[in-house]
Amino acid sequence: MLTRLFFLTTLLWVHDAVCQHSQTPAPTAHRTIQVRFHKNVELLGFAYFLSYEGRDLENDEGFIKSKPIRKKEWYGYGFSLYQRYKSYQNNQHLVTAMRLAEHLWLDYLINLLLQLDEFPRARLLDRVQESHYLRFSTRKDPAEARKNTEQFLEAMNRFCEEVNFDDYMTTNQRKYDNALAQVRTGLPDNRFIPALEAFYEQHFQDYTLMPSLTIPTGMGFGPRYTLDGKTHIFTVFGPFNVQHFSDETKLDMxxxxxQHLKELSTHEFGHSFVNHIVNEAPAGLIRETEKLFTPIKEKMTSQGYPTWNVCLIEHFVRAGEIVIAQNLGNRVAAEHLKDHYINTRKFIYLPVILRELESYNENRSVSYAQAVEKAMRQLKTE
Structure with a gap:
């Protein structure tokens, strides 16, 4: 079955993926962060709560780890949807869709759904790269994968109609407007995208922050896809805090x-710049530094980073956050991040990586990719 573990562990999903690098437009002053919802993401999260999360929460009176908040309250809006719509949890189309996707992680499904027409008219388009749906076949058989994907989409289309999801979206428009307004209020300033592109020496077609009311609180993903040589990157995320939605005159979604929104933007967008660079480094460097994972394995695994490759990527993304904060003049924030990541989160190899990246940032005598490789070679001596 598509277990809760698969979804909760998707916090490492895109981190562990090998991202494809493509040629994209040169930077432009007109490219800004877009903020919007996507109906397909909302229906997927809705289906998840009906099939898995809601059932677990129904009889769970426990508290969130490290927070004096009950799980039912933390996941309040999603749980309220489960309570309202749970008569649909055994809907034949929902059951079929979840069965076909039971071995897939949430990030993979989102990455596919962002490329398609909205439910209930979603269909697998020929322009979608095979890699974005191949995992629907556990044997990685292209024909089987396409068949299963088409059946999954058709089941979700029919479920969308039977649960009257359009009515749900219309009825709850004020809640969605409130969430969009909150996100737009916290957008990084117009220096942010140029700072990312300048530091990483890469450029993408567009950057989209995509909040979701049905993705569980605290979850975040960094999907991306390339179409016609243009790469589109996203940060898809659930709420950060407890939601207050019973009184529509006092909404807080x-x-x-x-501050969390700014850090999330830098972190999740950062993965699209960093992942493929680390993964394309000489394979021997990752293998030769793997012993460094042992001292922090327990701490990293508990945060959702169970391999050295994933952990290494997380180190470089976090190092980028710190340098970019410095470049934007936010030195207090940069020092806070550095202290938090090294001493609390135990990303203990950040000092080594930061030395190389700060040198690269100041001198630009090498490329970002070369600076990453130099930092990895320095790690061999640790």
């Missing part, structure tokens, strides 16, 4: 933590 949980996206109002401005």
């Amino acid at each position: 949980g996206f109002g933590d401005l």
Whole structure:
């Protein structure tokens, strides 16, 4: 079955993926962060709560780890949807869709659904790269994968109609407007995208922040896809905090933590710049530094980073956050991040990586990719 574990462990999903690098437009002053919802993401999260999360929460009176908040309250809006719509949890189309996707992680499904027409008219388009649906076949058989994907989409289309999801979206428009307003209030300033592109020496077609009311609180993903030589990157995320939605005159859908939003933007967008660079480094460097994972394995695994490759990528993404904060003049924030990541989160190899990246940032005598390789070679001596 598509277990809760698969979804909760998707916090490492895109981190562990080998991202494809493509030629994309040169930077332009007109490219800004877009903020929008996507109906397909909302229906997928809705289906998840009906099939898995809601059932677990129904009889769970426990608290969130490290927070004095009950799980039912933390996942409040999603749980309220489960309570309202749970008569549909055994809907034949929902059951069929979840069965076909039971071995897939949430990030993979989102990455596919962002490329398609909205439910209930979603279909697998020929322009979608095979890699974005191949995992629908556990044997990685292209024909089987396409058949299973088409059946999954058709089941979700029919479920969308039977649950009257359009009515849900219309009825809850004020909640969605509130969430969008909260996110837009916390957007990084117009220096942010140029700072990312300048530091990483890469450019993408567009950058989209995509909040979701049905993705569980605290979850975040960094999907991306390339079409016609243009790469589109996203940060898809659930609420940051407890939601207050019973009184529509006092709505707070949980996206109002401005500092968290800025950090999330830098972190998740950062993965699209960093992942493929680390994964394309000489394979021997990752193998030769793997012993460094042992001292922090327990701490990293508990955060959702169970391999050295994933952990290494996380180190470089976090190092980028710190340098970019410095470049934007946010030195207090940069020092806070550095202390938090090294001492609390135990990313203990950041000092070594930061030395190389700060040198690269100041001198630009090598490329970002070369700076990453130099940092990995320095790690061999640790």
